[in-house]
Amino acid sequence: MIGLIELHSFIDYIQLEKNYSNLTVHEYDKDIEQFLLFLEREGVSHLNEVEYVHARLFVTTLYEKKLARTSISRKISSVRSFYKFLHKEYNIRDEAFQSLYHPKKEEKLPHFFYEEEMEKLFEANKGTDLLSLRNMALLELLYATGIRVSELISIEMSHIDKSYGIVRVMGKGRKERYVPVGDYALLAVEEYVEKSRFKLMKYTSHSFLFVNSRGHHLTTSGVRHILNEMIKKASMHTTIYPHMLRHTFATHLLNNGADLRSVQELLGHSHLTSTQIYTHVTKEHLRKTYMNAHPRA
Structure with a gap:
């Protein structure tokens, strides 16, 4: 299979230099290996030969397998990071995945306990x-x-x-x-x-x-x-599932007056956008409270 040496170098890089967790490293390894097998089936003999058309076709195969959008998005990110590393370390072109769009996220509200x-x-x-x-x-x-x-x-x-x-x-x-x-x-x-x-x-x-x-x-x-x-x-x-208690923690804090920035810090989210999903939950909670309590709702 092509790219195995480069893959091993990349895995060492994210494990030793970036200090990623074992679970994250395993996901990267699995995602990129899947991409390398796809390239082999397509007759691509070198990583430098990959074009935008290959990237699009790879994503199409993921959709055909009926994978969740979050899984597809993660695989795109994995291969994009891999190619960014290849460009830096081996001077391999990385344009193919740079212009590839992530699938639109499915709006799923987190489940929580009252x-x-x-x-x-x-x-x-x-x-x-x-x-x-x-x-x-x-x-x-x-x-x-x-x-x-x-x-x-x-x-x-x-x-x-x-x-x-x-x-x-x-x-x-x-x-x-x-x-x-x-x-x-x-x-x-x-x-x-x-x-x-x-x-x-x-x-x-x-x-x-x-x-x-x-x-x-x-x-x-x-x-x-x-x-x-x-x-x-x-x-x-x-x-x-364990994450429900994390969702419950955030939802109860917001319902009882905590500000979004504080909740972000407590959850350890790098970006506020990750925390904002809980505002949708609290709005829904308020709407249900209103519908149940207002005499003319």
Whole structure:
């Protein structure tokens, strides 16, 4: 397959110099390899031979596979970044993808829980056994901070400062930020650490805050399983995915008067446009409140 040496150089670059996360590196690798296989099928023998027509045809094949627009957009960005690197390092022309448009984003409003639903979730999952204490700390922390699950499972014991009520998290692109933590979450984490974590870690030793039933470092799939079990326990007829708690955190803040810039900073968004989707949610919430409450609505 053409371009494998260049691909390996690019992967080393984004991994070592740009310090991208393992998941991001894997996505780039997968996307670009898919493009290189496409070029091979099209009879292109060198990366310098790629023209705009090849770029357009590649995108067309992605649409034919009925991929989501977000996936197509990501693949375009991956190959565009690859060619930018090729131009800089190997003097290979990169015009083919420069003028290629990203597909228009599908306007999907993020799903979130209403405040009464969160109360029901918390109430149903109270308990004093080892795993209930851990689960409550996990739920409280996700809701209190709006952090991503990848950020949650990376938290170490030393990252939580109880005196200042903050947690240090490592976000996308290895960007570090400090997020405030409310009293409910701090108390839940403290109770979990004092009464549960040490006992769960009877045969293991590491510094990560959240552990599984055998004391090992909790994984993202482990968090998904825990949240699904908590939903079942609350008899809530809905699906849950970890990002819903992040959406809930942002929506509840805005509904209760927080400004958009502050929410952006708390979420760790690089651009305000990423945070603005939540204004659509709050507007819809206001509209429903009006329709339900106004006598002549």
